[in-house]
Amino acid sequence: MCCSLNIEDRQVPAGKPEAFDISAVKGMKFFDPHVHMTSRTTDDYQAMADAGVVALIEPAFWLGQPRTGVDSFKDYYSSLVGWERFRSSQFGIKHYCTIGLNSREANNEALAEQVMEVLPLFIYKDGVVGIGEIGFDDQTAAEDKYYRAQLELAKEAGLPVQIHTPHRDKKRGTQRSMDIAIEHGLDPYMVIIDHNNEETVKEVLDRGFWAAFTIYPFTKMGNQRMVEIVKQYGSERIMINSAADWGISDPLAVPKTAALMKLNGISEKDIELVTYSNAITAFSQSGQIDEADFAVSVDQSAKFEGNTVLRGGQQPRIDKSSIIIS
Ligand SMILES: [Zn+2]
Numbered sequence: 001m002c003c004s005l006n007i008e009d010r011q012v013p014a015g016k017p018e019a020f021d022i023s024a025v026k027g028m029k030f031f032d033p034h035v036h037m038t039s040r041t042t043d044d045y046q047a048m049a050d051a052g053v054v055a056l057i058e059p060a061f062w063l064g065q066p067r068t069g070v071d072s073f074k075d076y077y078s079s080l081v082g083w084e085r086f087r088s089s090q091f092g093i094k095h096y097c098t099i100g101l102n103s104r105e106a107n108n109e110a111l112a113e114q115v116m117e118v119l120p121l122f123i124y125k126d127g128v129v130g131i132g133e134i135g136f137d138d139q140t141a142a143e144d145k146y147y148r149a150q151l152e153l154a155k156e157a158g159l160p161v162q163i164h165t166p167h168r169d170k171k172r173g174t175q176r177s178m179d180i181a182i183e184h185g186l187d188p189y190m191v192i193i194d195h196n197n198e199e200t201v202k203e204v205l206d207r208g209f210w211a212a213f214t215i216y217p218f219t220k221m222g223n224q225r226m227v228e229i230v231k232q233y234g235s236e237r238i239m240i241n242s243a244a245d246w247g248i249s250d251p252l253a254v255p256k257t258a259a260l261m262k263l264n265g266i267s268e269k270d271i272e273l274v275t276y277s278n279a280i281t282a283f284s285q286s287g288q289i290d291e292a293d294f295a296v297s298v299d300q301s302a303k304f305e306g307n308t309v310l311r312g313g314q315q316p317r318i319d320k321s322s323i324i325i326s
Pocket residue numbers: 034036059061133243
């Protein structure tokens with residue numbers, strides 16, 4: 001073991017309200033079912049491990065700019081089941097992923113056709129817990145076409161589906177995503193509807209789907225709103241995630257929200273369900289998740305195809321709080 005900084009060692013700045021102190025959930029385990037670690041740093045991995053994140057799911061998405069060829073998709077999918085999983089293991093976090101053609105790039109039909117052909121080469125690999133993130137962005141005809149095609153693929157593979165709902169016209173996009181999933185014969189219990197808000201949650205739960213919430217600064221959901229949602233709707237089939245990516249986002253959103261829930265009187269059992277167990281229940285329908293695998297032992301000198309997270313003779317980091325960088 002190395003590198004573990006106890007949460008109580010952290011200095012909470014004087015005068016900061018108690019609600020910002022993550023120590024309220026010290027000792028709890030967390031599962032972040034939507035986080036794009038490829039875009040994050042090793043410091044993020046370390047901070048997540050320190051805060052109790054023991055496992056995560058990295059959905060396939062776009063790079064922030066359009067890909068120009070199918071090989072770029074192939075290398076990306078390979079990294080999700082290869083190098084990134086290894087990198088995560090170096091911080092003691094079990095890494096899973098979902099594989100899919102994201103909604104934005106479904107609009108490049110010539111490329112989308114080629115991506116559909118390679119998807120079956122990746123979705124059956126070890127640690128792939130679903131098809132995702134797929135769904136609607138602008139709600140175009142091409143997005144509709146490849147969303148349907150990937151639902152069929154999920155059905156064939158017996159995998160859960162992780163659905164990205166649009167930022168614009170969210171309510172209609174969410175309803176449409178659910179209608180189409182049902183039309184294609186998917187069991188709502190196999191479908192995780194993501195990026196919910198106050199406007200969509202009731203219908204998603206009433207129709208038997210899983211409702212995921214992204215705690216994302218300034219846009220999707222603040223975590224004080226999330227506390228209110230759990231107070232109102234309870235913890236059944238609800239899960240929260242950070243969706244941290246290359247944008248302004250927070251990879252500690254799950255443990256921070258858990259702490260805020262605790263300080264707002266939500267029971268530890270309910271917190272545990274929405275920040276850990278429900279995601280495991282939903283995605284373990286893939287047959288790919290075993291909680292016993294979460295206790296990853298850390299050896300930062302380990303190698304993946306000859307490469308390590310240590311650069312040029314670095315020693316594994318021991319004391320993260322030291323200000324000396326040697
Ligand atoms: Zn995402």
